[in-house]
Amino acid sequence: MAQWEHHGPYWKWLGVNTVQAIFTTRQGGISDPPYDTLNLSFNMPDQPQAVLENRTRALSWLGASLDQLVMAEQVHKALVSWVGESDAPAGARSSAGAISGADGLLTRSSDIVLGMGFADCVPIFLADEAGTIGGLLHAGWRGTVQGVQVEAIAQLIEQGIAPHDLHVGIGPSIGPCCYEVDERVAQAFREAMGSDAPLVTSMKPGHYQLDLWTANRRRLEQAGVRPDRIDVAGVCTACHRDQFFSHRRDAGRTGRMGGYLWLKK
Template sequence: MGDFIVKHNTNGVWYGEFASLSAKGIKHGISTRLGGQSSAPFASLNLGLHVGDDTGVTWQNRQAFCQALGLSADHAVTAEQVHGAVVYQVNAQDAGRGSRHYHEAIKDTDALITNVPGIPLMLFFADCVPVIIVDPVQKAIGISHAGWKGTIAKIGQKTLLAMGQQYTTNPADCLVGIGPAIGPCCYEVDKVVINKLQENFSCWEELVTPAGDHWHLNLWEANRQQLREIGVLDENISLSGICTACNTQIFYSHRAEAGRTGRIGVVIAL
């Protein structure tokens, strides 16, 4: 966890960042559940507009989180995440889409990329894997939402390849941060998931640990492996190593909290 640091802002918000990305001047942050206004079961820094929390309070939380990072919540671009593998290229005219109202977010999308300065890309998580990608050479960024379906569909890999198509990004130049998500200690899956994993990962046996008639799946490593496949250097990939299900006092966990919980936000901007 050495590269991932949790900070406390003067406005009360607690959030994490990757030192390797901050060293490149990239504004980014991974929120915790600490320092917001939401009531239980969303206490307290819920950033998801679609979970049943008070939307006015959620907007206040989004403003506080972005303020802690020196970013504008009004300009943030979000998506209606569906556990798919669609990557959307964000342009200047998209600024603010979904920042205040869920129905205005980009439809059916689980990854965002841009090379436009000043537009924060923001996605939401409660066990799924946040994958943050920075191309410091071509000045482009991306963010992916990788649950088991997105991970198996290689959404992180597809996000970086889309950056290559749009911005001539070279994977070898990129820095990647893989944020807090449910860990292999807690993520138990069945044969349906394993069959899909076998179809898409030749190294699938390295990603699982048998547990009776189920398996424990390492989503962190699955996302790292798919990026290594296309040329991201090992030394440029940072894992937070934090399991959200083990740490519900700090992060939201859909599985550990039986689906009734909030969402952390992951944001990045040029």
């Protein structure tokens, strides 16, 4: 977990000095069970006023406000959108208005904060060495297979950013310890990654333990990111009930952590 530091209610990615990037825990908010306490999503039957207060608190840990927030819709696909000042606030005060169809956001703006919700899916933070561009991606198994990370790198290359100039942080998410998948998911990974697919036969016949951290690392490395510039937190959301919500562990009745990235000047 080099380059990831735990600060009370959040984890901080230290990949690029000038870039503020945090992944929240479930601690430090006001929501009631099963969304206790720092649920950051409006997409579940939690009190909207509680979510607003929780988001305000989480952004304050960055020194930012709701007016700066740009959220993505997150539909488990691989669409990556460039956003800027004119997009904010998008989806900050309700789920309406989030950037439509996007599972990845890229920006050059130092005025806005990129945000997404997570409860096991992999948060991927990106920035170039100089801290002039930043990105935030949502990669569950579908986004990982469809290549949301490869799409983001391709769009950065189009803008003149070389992959070897990037730093990437892979935040807390479900680990290979807890992520059992069926043959259908395993086959999708074999088709996308061949023998690189990080699958281990599970105790349960026809099932596998899938390592989404390694899958995303391998896809990023193949797209040209330097292995020593990919920082994997290696912290499993399903293993730590006191610290994280987990969609898998809690059978869907749970809240969402937040990933936030700001190219703060």
